[in-house]
Amino acid sequence: MKTAMITGVNGQDGSYLADLLIQKGYRVIGLLRESSMEHLQNLEYLGIRHKIELITYNVGNIFNIMYLMEKHKPDEFYNLVAQSSVGVSFAQPQNTIEFNVSSVLNILESIRSVSPATKFYQASSSEMFGCVRKESLPVTEDFEFHPVSPYGISKATGHWITVNYREAYGLYTVCGVLFNHESALRGKNFVTKKIIETALKIKQGKASELRLGNLDVWRDWGYAPKYVEAMWLMLQQEIPQDMLICSGEAQQLETFARKVFEKLDVDYDKHVVIDQKLLRPVDLEVIYGSNQKAKQKLGWNYDISFDDLVQKLIDDELAFNTWTKKQLSDQL
Secondary structure (H helix, E strand, O other): OOEEEEEOOOOHHHHHHHHHHHHOOOEEEEEEOHHHOOOOHHHHHOOOHHHOEEEEOOOOOHHHHHHHHHHHOOOEEEEOOOOOOHHHHHHOHHHHHHHHHHHHHHHHHHHHHHOOOOEEEEEEEHHHOOOOOHHHOOEOOOOOOOOOOHHHHHHHHHHHHHHHHHHHHOOOEEEEEEOOEEOOOOOOOOHHHHHHHHHHHHHOOOOOOEEEOOOOOEEOOEEHHHHHHHHHHHOOOOOOOOEEEOOOOOEEHHHHHHHHHHHOOOOHHHHEEEOHHHOOOOOOOEOOEOOHHHHHHHOOOOOOOHHHHHHHHHHHHHHHHHHHHHHHHHHO
């Protein structure tokens, strides 16, 4: 039985990845900050809460990480923890950069020192590319980074630290550069979750408007459960390689929002309000990537159309809401 450690195991990606690894027969150890132990809803929803060994840890304390690495000697380590909101990173740049960089460095140094056979996966982000000219798209693995947010800067730094530990120390480390990937387990501070959740409330008469910022941005959106399959596949290769994980096409945010309202038979123009307060200091106009390397090297198959993705997200949100209501009812 292989052992895998996952930081951020209660987040969207961590929960789906843990579920996948359990199905493949792994022993899964989930590392959580003390403050996250109360937020296990995603794991409970997937029915895996009690199939995971949950351990609290302090990612800022390298000796704590070394102790856990020495004790468990995991075959695979997936670092998914981060302050991952672009908007929050503008409000809290120092905290974002310090946490997202030191966490990567502490884990990698611990692996190098006490468990060098452990394979390491770093969750990189498309936000690292930042300003990309339209004529240069799609983004490939060879593109230069030009991050335009504190979050993007922190992720680019963590990415290069991971590459350096592979090249300088011979560790098996890889970076999965994931573009936007969504599900019902997304945090409420992400725009896709906000759009679907609010649209459903409007449909049910529980809300009257949806306030959004810049709708004229184009993003590469995919389905999170499919993306964690690529994470696992990246650590099963003989030679470690960094790869882009994406759908391979861009869609406008306004198109996404209108499609959600259309599928729910709700009047978009009547309920959507543009709020200038929600505009970011800097916003990327358009970005999408090429997934050809992942398809060729990993045999990863992403074949979900944009229309099917939106429908999946709506159906998943309805199922998640039904489960949540039942949980609340059972507690009464």
